[in-house]
Amino acid sequence: FLIGSSPWGGRALAWVMEKRGLRSTARGGTDDDAGPGMKTHAHEVAELRLESHEVHVWWRRVDAGHFLDDTRGWLSDEERRRGERFRREEDALAFVARRLFLRGTLARYVGRAPGALCFTEGPHGKPSLVDSGGIEFSLSRAGAWALLGVARVRALGVDVERLDARLEEAEELSRLAARVLTPGESAELEARAPEARAGAFLQLWARKEALLKA
Numbered sequence: 001f002l003i004g005s006s007p008w009g010g011r012a013l014a015w016v017m018e019k020r021g022l023r024s025t026a027r028g029g030t031d032d033d034a035g036p037g038m039k040t041h042a043h044e045v046a047e048l049r050l051e052s053h054e055v056h057v058w059w060r061r062v063d064a065g066h067f068l069d070d071t072r073g074w075l076s077d078e079e080r081r082r083g084e085r086f087r088r089e090e091d092a093l094a095f096v097a098r099r100l101f102l103r104g105t106l107a108r109y110v111g112r113a114p115g116a117l118c119f120t121e122g123p124h125g126k127p128s129l130v131d132s133g134g135i136e137f138s139l140s141r142a143g144a145w146a147l148l149g150v151a152r153v154r155a156l157g158v159d160v161e162r163l164d165a166r167l168e169e170a171e172e173l174s175r176l177a178a179r180v181l182t183p184g185e186s187a188e189l190e191a192r193a194p195e196a197r198a199g200a201f202l203q204l205w206a207r208k209e210a211l212l213k214a
Contacts (some may be wrong), residue, residue, distance in 0.1 A: 048108040056150045058105055062097035063090070065145035072096065074103045074115040078191070083127070098146050102139055105148055109135050126213065138213050157213030159206040167198040177201060180208070 023189035048055060067115065075083075079099050086092035103114035110117070110133050118130040129135055134153040142162040166172050177186055185204050192200045 044153040047111045050109055050133055050150060050152050052152045052154070054151070055073070055154075055156060058101075058150070059103045060146050060148070061144050062094050062141065062146045071100050071104070071114070074113075075099060076118075094141075094144070098139070100140060101146055102148060105150070106135065106137060109133075109150060138210075140209075142211070155175075155214050157210040159209035159213065161202045161206045161209075163198060163202060167201060170194070173197055173201060180205065 048107075075096065079096075083092045083095050086095060100114075103117055106117060106129060107114040110129070110131075116167065119127050120130055121127050127139075136151045136153070136155055138149045138156050138158040140158045140160045141147070142160045145160060145162075147158050147160040149156050167176070177189055181189065181201075181204060189197055189200055191195075191203070
């Protein structure tokens with residue numbers, strides 16, 4: 001089942017691929033509405049309810065300035081070290097903001113403080129929550145935006161892509177399509193109006209990325 005959200009004026013596309021048909025709930029924030037895990041103090045953890053037939057999809061700006069300094073205490077030592085490895089300050093701040101967004105949101109599903117959450121990685125590098133109570137998640141980012149999908153006892157993958165101006169060039173789009181699309185998908189793309197092909201290509205690409213993350 002494919003769940004899509006495109007809240008950024010058509011300049012970005014977000015897709016969720018789940019292994020079975022589920023109902024989705026899309027949630028997000030504007031620049032003034034931080035959403036969970038960003039402008040939420042550590043003591044404010046209101047639990048969220050998630051049914052087994054639902055997928056919750058959250059989007060959030062994660063560029064510099066969209067989090068509070070006092071939430072940095074939520075980060076683990078490893079997350080802090082990873083943030084310090086970035087050469088550019090804006091990249092480091094964006095990484096920190098993504099981790100705060102992830103921790104602040106997941107904490108509300110498992111009823112624990114954001115800083116108390118522990119993560120592990122599977123054999124292929126996919127992160128998961130320790131003692132999750134069945135909560136599964138997938139996180140993706142593109143530019144200043146992050147997308148988070150949350151489900152219960154069901155593997156899922158999410159992907160968000162930004163519409164690059166280069167994709168609107170016919171030669172570049174044809175080159176990429178030949179590399180990553182099946183013959184059937186290529187035919188589907190060619191059937192679109194020229195001005196719609198870049199967006200259609202990103203839809204196909206994001207579906208593949210999300211499926212690989214599931």
